[in-house]
Amino acid sequence: MRTSRRAVLSSVGTAASIGVAGCLGGGGGSGIPDYDCDTSSSTDSVSELPRPVIGDPEADVTVAVFKDFACPHCATWELEESPTIESEYVDPGIIRYEHWDFPIPVHDTWSPGVANAARGVQDRQGDEAFFAFAKTAFEHHESYSWDIVGYAAEEAGGDPCSAIRDGESGTYEAVVSADREAGVGRGVQGTPTVFVNGEPVSAPTADAVSTAIENAR
Structure with a gap:
């Protein structure tokens, strides 16, 4: 029987505020297969993984995006701005x-659970599969199961039951x-919060991030 993990992380506390619109806390699709997974x-916990990266790993300009997989504003970024x-x-x-996880959590189960599943896909299939998983996940963020x-x-080329197990057990929680x-x-x-070469971008939009990239080149 599946049990939901409840790893609720501490709030941000006294960290300095960055002015970006997004999720600030609180807070089964049609045609989806029914996976009968044991x-x-x-599973052994994993404490270290490389940063999920696409593009040129040695590029002079680095864009780092902090996301919560249950955040609707992150879904907007992922599906409408990031392309x-x-x-x-x-x-x-x-x-x-670069992808960075930042489970606020918007949802106690899905914010950390989907992040853990995504890291399992990365660990087994690589960075491209990680980002493919993320896109599909965000497409269904309103009806997670x-x-x-x-x-x-599975859409990213991974094993569905392994991903579910990682999400439920928190394999990559560290x-x-x-x-x-x-x-x-x-x-x-x-979330989302975007940095370009270490500097926060004023808004998580393609226009604002493009401007920051051009200024950094």
Whole structure:
């Protein structure tokens, strides 16, 4: 029987505020397969993973985005704003584009759960699969279920039951928590928060991020 993990992380506290609109806390799709997974077996926790990156890892300009997988504003970024940045700067190899986890949590189960599942996909299938998983997950962020998590993993070329198990058990919780702590240290208080070469962007929009990239080149 599946049990939901309840790893609620501490609030941001006294970290400096960054002025970006987004999620500030609180807070099964049609055609999705029904995965009959045995998730009762234990998994070893993982404490370190490389940063999920697309684009040119050695580029002079780095775009870092802090996201909560249950945040609707992060879904807007991922599905409506980020594609412009990807086509204009990631695909040509102009920038290094980094994902950072920042589970506020908007939802006690899905904020950390989907992040853990995503990191499992990254660990087994690589960075491209991680970002593919993220896109599919955000497409279904309003109706998350463990079957949707499995579907997103399968669409990215991963094993659905492994992703579900990682999400439920928190296999990569240390990795996700380390990202969040780093975000707190950088003044992140809401998601999505975007940095270009370490400087916060005023708004999580393609126009604002493009301007920051051009200024940094």
